[in-house]
Amino acid sequence: MDPNLKWGIIGCGDVTEVKSGPAYSLVDGFELVAVMRRRLELAKDYAQRHHVKTYYDDADALINDKDVEAVYIATPPDSHHYYALKVAKAGKICCIEKPMAPSYTECKAIYTAFAKRDIPLFVAYYRRSLPRFDKVKSLLDHNAIGAVRYINWNLSRTPSPIDLSDDYNWRTDAKIAPAGYFDDLASHGLDLFVYLLGGIKEASGVCLNQQELYTAKDAISGSWLHDSGVIGSAIWNFGAYKREDSVRIVGSEGEVCFSIFSDHPIQLITDKNSETFIIDNPNPIQLYHVENMQKHINGISQHPSTGKSGLHTAWVMDKILGKL
Template identity: 70%
Template structure:
């Protein structure tokens, strides 16, 4: 019997409570043995609630703990590079929360550090592993809508109370997320589109801070083209009057509609008919992503979200924001 791979988490905040943390414990062949937060009391509280034997307030201690084989970095993105380089130096497997880093250059450097040491590097773009989006992929591969022509995504939402009160939020701090919620949310969709339709060869866009509620941008419009020739466009606005999350993939024979974040049915429109597919997400939404990491490490599956694919997504993001 193979020995279990023992994981430690750096930054056991909200994202790890339900979305990811429990799935590391549930995955056969993985164990969650250590967590770290800068506040030791909060780290201890998390460890006790989730029945995890070790807790730290020093990331170096967790990274260099002999019982830890792999590290999941779940901190805000401005610290991903710092911790990832330490994990690579320690010679350990790593998974980084998305976005992989605040810019394309740091992503390249992180990838290089892990490739140099022949270490597995994953990034938590977990939508690539979710059944609902793999259904979209299978419909495209079956040419259910014929030849794909273009994809468009509209994502809007109203400003939150936190935005309007100007309470601190790293997601709207330009030093951490220059394009605000675009960095945090649009990265999920753009990464997914590259998975569904192939890598993107060119992208551009414009951005603005329309509301002046925070330092980061709050409105972005972009366009791109995949290597396959499929055209893409998107509009992201975080000061609109309503929430909207609609993706349309238009083909020569039909159309597929879905939402990136809302758990709505997938819709196939073809020959005047409409067919819906209801595919629920798991309770712990990173479950399939984490199970696929184990399969990758066992050599039975190529994980769809690696440092390389996430670096491509960072390149697309930076091109849309005019940073490259």
């Protein structure tokens, strides 16, 4: 009997080409056996290039394929709820790309469907599995900056070429991603902050469309309070004059500085000295995230990004956006 857990992917877009898809074939105990895209010729092309034996243009066919035991949903977020409920009904393990769904309400329905059946559910907040952020967590857990007082994140960038064109971009379509790049990018950071500093009990924000280049929001400010008493704040602006991605976690005896999306060195600064840590990411970048799913399913260790943690992140995002 083949001991490998057999995976299928729904939605083989750019994120699965390099970041995630290859990991499902590289991790011991996992095997990628089927893929699905809406256009069959594109599904076939992906399957042939990645040495996957079965391909579909019908998600139901993949979900109900008897050889598929687990499903990775990598479609745009507006369809996550629809597909996830089908996967849960089929009784199969699932990993969903982030954000888990466009709203807390849909995320809760997904979480409940899998929890009722006691089926493992993961969300692809893979930064929780990256060594560079485990280093940040270790510094905090070992009181390298004393008692943590506050965290601040500034994520800004210029409009992208597609923003300035008439080309369609689902990431800025309010019907799919109501808060635009916030949904896609801010979710990573907010989820990571919960991993580093614990749950969030209060959150609020202001959001608007400053540029009017697309239907989604493009400027958001947020503030929140962790259960531990740490205060958080952030600015996300996608129409600024330059790119900036900087996080400061400030404590009673120093601070830790790092980037969410760039591989800049981690900086530890105190009154006594400063240190720099350079920690490379794995290739593919979701490798350790997928490895941790294998360990979780086999009872070796708890995965850091599950449906429960993804649901909490969705609640925080909706609170900042004023949707709750």
